[in-house]
Amino acid sequence: xxxxxxxVEFLCLGIWLGSDVFLSFVVAxxxxxxxxxxxxxxxxxxxxxxxxxxxxxxxGVVLLGARLIRTRNFANFFGLAALCxxxxxxxxxxxxxxxxAKMAALxxxxxxxxxxxxDSPLLAEFSRLHRVSxxxxxxxxxxxxxAMYLMVRELSGSVR
Numbered sequence: 001x002x003x004x005x006x007x008v009e010f011l012c013l014g015i016w017l018g019s020d021v022f023l024s025f026v027v028a029x030x031x032x033x034x035x036x037x038x039x040x041x042x043x044x045x046x047x048x049x050x051x052x053x054x055x056x057x058x059x060g061v062v063l064l065g066a067r068l069i070r071t072r073n074f075a076n077f078f079g080l081a082a083l084c085x086x087x088x089x090x091x092x093x094x095x096x097x098x099x100x101a102k103m104a105a106l107x108x109x110x111x112x113x114x115x116x117x118x119d120s121p122l123l124a125e126f127s128r129l130h131r132v133s134x135x136x137x138x139x140x141x142x143x144x145x146x147a148m149y150l151m152v153r154e155l156s157g158s159v160r
Contacts, residue, residue, distance in 0.1 A: 001070075002070055005066045005067070005069055005070035006066075006070065006151075006155070008062065008063070008066040009063050009066050009067055009070075009151060010148075010151065012059040012060070012062050012063035012066070013059070013063055013085070013144060013147060013148055013151065014148075015055075015059055016055070016056045016059045016060065016088070016144060017141065017144045017145070017148065019052050019055065019056070020052065020056070020137065020140060020141055020144070021141070023045075023048055023049065023052050024137060024141075027044075027045065027048050028041075028045045028048075031044040031045050032045075037114050038113055038114040039112050039113055039114050042107070042113060046100065046103075046104065046107075049096075049100065050096065050100065053092050053093075053095065053096040053100075054096075056088070056089075056092050056140070057089055057092055057093060060085050060086075060088055060089040060092075061089070063085055064077075064082060064085060064086070067081075067082055079150070079154070080146075080147075080150050081147045081150035081151045081154065084143040084144070084146050084147035084150065085143075085144075085147050087139070087143045088140045088143045088144055088147070091136050091139045091140045091143070092136075092140055094136060095133055095136040095137065095140075099129050099132050099133045099136065100133065102129055103126060103129045103130065103133065106122050106125060106126045106129070107126070109122055110122050110123065110126070113126065
């Protein structure tokens with residue numbers, strides 16, 4: 001049973017990290033280079049990001065549930081790897097429900113990001129929020145890589 005639960009933990013983290021890397025380095029750049037307008041590309045990336053955030057939070061909760069069942073108590077559960085996954089969940093929820101929501105509202109107010117004047121305060125705020133969004137996603141990736149490293153170390157018996 002322990003091997004199965006560890007597999008669930010690694011699978012959840014691997015899928016989450018893989019989807020984040022794929023969205024960041026394949027889907028987003030591809031959408032902005034292939035689609036007819038920046039507005040269409042932004043809509044596509046926003047759609048994918050929302051789905052990725054939902055799946056990421058679900059995967060994080062499943063990972064933590066499998067970890068809790070495997071470790072059988074809260075003392076062993078609260079290792080650094082679990083704390084990294086909790087941080088990933090928090091960063092993802094903040095990104096989706098605050099930053100992405102504000103960006104979506106600004107998109108509606110502007111009508112078109114592509115047609116917005118370069119000196120528009122709405123565009124400036126959108127750009128600022130985009131930088132915050134990228135920082136949050138970078139934090140999710142970094143915490144995920146650290147969690148993966150720590151989980152691998154746990155397997156070797158070096159860390160509990």
